[in-house]
Amino acid sequence: MHEMSIVMGLVDIIKEEMERHGAKRLCSVRVKIGKLTAVVPEALNFCFDIITKGTPMEGAKIIMEFPPLKAYCIDCNKEFEIEEYVFRCPSCGSEKILTDGGRDLSIEELEVD
Amino acid sequence: MKIKVVRDILEANQRIASENREIFTRHGVFVINLMSSPGAGKTTLLERTIESLKDTIPIGVIEGDIRSSIDAERINKLGVPVVQINTDGACHLDGNMVRECLRELDLSPLRLLFVENVGNLVCPAEFKIGEDHKVMILSVTEGDDKPSKYPLMFRESSVLLINKIDLLPYIECDLERIRASARDINPGLEIFEISCKTGEGLDRWYRWIKNNLAS
Numbered sequence: 607m608h609e610m611s612i613v614m615g616l617v618d619i620i621k622e623e624m625e626r627h628g629a630k631r632l633c634s635v636r637v638k639i640g641k642l643t644a645v646v647p648e649a650l651n652f653c654f655d656i657i658t659k660g661t662p663m664e665g666a667k668i669i670m671e672f673p674p675l676k677a678y679c680i681d682c683n684k685e686f687e688i689e690e691y692v693f694r695c696p697s698c699g700s701e702k703i704l705t706d707g708g709r710d711l712s713i714e715e716l717e718v719d
Numbered sequence: 720m721k722i723k724v725v726r727d728i729l730e731a732n733q734r735i736a737s738e739n740r741e742i743f744t745r746h747g748v749f750v751i752n753l754m755s756s757p758g759a760g761k762t763t764l765l766e767r768t769i770e771s772l773k774d775t776i777p778i779g780v781i782e783g784d785i786r787s788s789i790d791a792e793r794i795n796k797l798g799v800p801v802v803q804i805n806t807d808g809a810c811h812l813d814g815n816m817v818r819e820c821l822r823e824l825d826l827s828p829l830r831l832l833f834v835e836n837v838g839n840l841v842c843p844a845e846f847k848i849g850e851d852h853k854v855m856i857l858s859v860t861e862g863d864d865k866p867s868k869y870p871l872m873f874r875e876s877s878v879l880l881i882n883k884i885d886l887l888p889y890i891e892c893d894l895e896r897i898r899a900s901a902r903d904i905n906p907g908l909e910i911f912e913i914s915c916k917t918g919e920g921l922d923r924w925y926r927w928i929k930n931n932l933a934s
């Protein structure tokens with residue numbers, strides 16, 4: 607259950623940003639979760655609720671976005687989406703591909719009062 | 720009010736891991752982050768590897784476990800420096816835990832450092848510790864469906880060691896299925912089939928280590 611470590615990182619950043627902007631209460635936080643991370647949304651919510659209890663973040667909603675894992679084939683120049691964790695070009699079978707975004711685990715936006 | 724942020728949630732760990740990496744590089748130490756499920760054979764692999772290589776390569780070990788020092792005691796018998804981390808419940812090692820160990824471990828004489836992660840097929844893959852390579856073990860008794868079920872670790876690893884192949888006659892495990900599904904996830908993955916019990920296949924693993932130390 608490494609979501610607790612992830613939530614601790616998340617909360618540290620939110621706290622810092624809220625202080626910097628003089629925010630009193632967190633309404634929501636938007637996060638981007640890459641398809642190649644092993645994050646379970648329910649566990650993330652569960653840990654966030656526990657850690658933020660009694661803080662200005664209590665009750666805030668985590669809005670999770672799961673961007674598609676895009677790839678580009680160097681051999682045939684095709685762009686495609688990686689599905690079922692197969693890292694090979696579906697058109698020409700090449701393994702020379704560039705991927706974009708699968709390991710994202712980032713905080714994008716806060717909504718605060 | 721909306722605040723645009725765009726920051727990596729694991730930025731604190733990434734920073735510490737990069738600093739660890741700099742420390743290792745400065746000391747000329749090659750670092751392998753060894754990961755697997757509990758019981759796949761991490762410590763036995765280390766015992767075998769240390770016995771075979773310690774006369775030519777100065778090796779150190781960091782042992783990560785939720786609790787106990789059983790593994791560190793096993794490694795200590797081989798006469799190489801070892802530090803035990805107890806995570807007290809955490810399911811993976813992170814950059815900071817490894818950094819703490821460096822106070823007790825003199826890197827100067829070392830050339831190769833193994834960090835044995837907590838036994839777990841999911842979480843350790845998510846956290847960098849400053850390693851040069853992640854290496855994972857999958858034992859044949861765990862089943863040939865594991866790459867498809869736990870893709871991240873197979874994606875992040877440079878080497879997959881398929882261990883306990885001496886047990887293949889007694890179980891149903893399709894090695895080709897492991898190889899094919901692991902290479903779908905990570906086409907560049909090096910795969911060595913080994914038995915830490917009989918020693919079969921370990922030569923290729925030792926050669927991989929030596930080649931990396933030489934480059």
